[in-house]
Amino acid sequence: MDLHAIKPQHETRTRILDAAEELFMKHGFEGTSMRHLTSTAGVNLAAVNYHFGSKDALIEALFRRRLDPMNIERIAALDKLEREAEGKPLAPEAIIRSFVSTSLRMIEDEQGGGRNFIRLLGRTYTDPSKHIRALIGQLYAPAMERFKVAFGRALQHMPREELTWRLHFMFGTLAYTLAATDTVQLIAGCKQEDRYDACLLEERLTSFLVAGLLGPLRCREDVRKAA
Amino acid sequence: MDLHAIKPQHETRTRILDAAEELFMKHGFEGTSMRHLTSTAGVNLAAVNYHFGSKDALIEALFRRRLDPMNIERIAALDKLEREAEGKPLAPEAIIRSFVSTSLRMIEDEQGGGRNFIRLLGRTYTDPSKHIRALIGQLYAPAMERFKVAFGRALQHMPREELTWRLHFMFGTLAYTLAATDTVQLIAGCKQEDRYDACLLEERLTSFLVAGLLGPLRCREDVRKAA
DNA sequence: ATACGATTCAAACGTTCGTTTCCTACATAC
């Protein structure tokens, strides 16, 4: 339990988590067998159950490892924004950026498994398993609450209900963008080169989200008339 | 092979497809076993392999049954728009509507399994399996090409590359919205009542997408400066 | 009545799944 023993102590766990990110991203949770997973990680078949307890517990540990620091970072970025604004309302674009860039920067993490995780995460928002969706929702809850309040303050003229929906759409756009880093082919004709240019992607995505969030409100009559 | 024999002939197939939509949506492809599927459908375990050949072939048939008519309907709606416009460029909002409303109207299909299918479809755009994503892409290809051209004509000032990305974002927003009809809780505080009001949802989603699509372009300098 | 193709059925196929067991290896503490 001494300090100089810590690294080898956790090495197996880390190898398992890294392999899990890669394989769960490639083949899904149910599509990845423990045998495939442990042999990719270069550990014994029993290692997952020894270190994590079960496959489900491994999945939970996998998301906690990345998501908790990510959301802490997001909240810190928002805190910094608000400190600098000194009480003045924040620009919606700045709030969006502080949320989005945390995810996008991880896409460029080539050597670390960040990119694998991000794609996996984007897809898991709509995972079939209620249990997994609940886990993700729970891990996101603190940051989400914080950002909802911030957007509410920045857009005081917008009805709360409308805001909730627009945040939902924004969140969905981000999730899909993260998950579909190679589904771009669906909308054929995309150049390969800038697919992973996270900086350019952040600009494109941000301006889309800002426009969507600030788009003109429709009054009830408009809605009824269109129906 | 006579006409009066057709209904019972296809009843088992239909029962299987309906049950598959429900269970694949609830538990995913790999999470749904043939035993669970066939017992839910009220048919024999061997029926799937007899009528479809394999589980994979069933998945393909499932998507073809709904997606082909949907895309035909979409293209027809676009044709009608262009006929009525008599050569004048179409309003982007009208194009968006003709794509989106086909999906959203199916959400309200309670008794038919339309809602199940739509949620399943929205999630499958980012399915782990390359094979399945390729299938979806192939089934969408004709309609997608058609809509890309229509948007290109409606937005001649927009660089093709930018347009491609915005269509990608729009498609993602729609996909997530369809898939996450109960993940709305992530952005907590949503009223239950209007969750499935497809008409209201269409208005909200359309105005978000229109705003995002038409949002201000950023010139290269803006992008660089922000980086 | 008989023959025949299409469909349904119970049972079994071999494989793979997540998990567990039990043994060994190796530290550190006494």
Added chain:
DNA sequence: GTATGTAGGAAACGAACGTTTGAATCGTAT
């Protein structure tokens, strides 16, 4: 030295998987 607790490894567990088989059943045409 011996004891002790942590980690790795080989083998096996029972259960569940997708698929196949061969016989039974049905409706229809001869």
